[in-house]
Amino acid sequence: MANEEVKKKAPKGKRYTQDEILKVLKEIEGGASIASVARANGVTDQTLYWWREKYGGMESGELKELRALQTDARSTRKRASFRLKAFKLPLESDQVST
Numbered sequence: 001m002a003n004e005e006v007k008k009k010a011p012k013g014k015r016y017t018q019d020e021i022l023k024v025l026k027e028i029e030g031g032a033s034i035a036s037v038a039r040a041n042g043v044t045d046q047t048l049y050w051w052r053e054k055y056g057g058m059e060s061g062e063l064k065e066l067r068a069l070q071t072d073a074r075s076t077r078k079r080a081s082f083r084l085k086a087f088k089l090p091l092e093s094d095q096v097s098t
Contacts, residue, residue, distance in 0.1 A: 014042065018063055021051050028052070 016024070027037050028048065038045050055063070 016041075016043075018055065018067070019060065021055055022058065022060065022063060024048070025052060025055060 024037060024041055024043075025048075028034060034045050034048050038048050058066070
């Protein structure tokens with residue numbers, strides 16, 4: 001067993017909260033280069049570009065509103081799914097139109 005090499009998956013990096021992402025984006029808006037901010041935070045340049053596309057220009061109040069909308073949408077989907085299962089209703093795509 002000592003000679004057998006055990007393959008392990010590389011651990012995933014740190015998961016950043018949306019508030020942490022906003023702080024990182026504020027650094028870039030403050031004039032810091034993307035490469036230096038990426039190095040300092042242990043992420044790739046591409047990750048920063050993706051964050052900037054998704055969260056760019058948002059303030060913390062807008063972020064809270066976005067979270068509330070996401071939570072509301074998630075609970076609505078759960079309720080709809082429960083009703084479909086409870087009443088064995090077909091999905092709209094399963095219905096045959098005549």
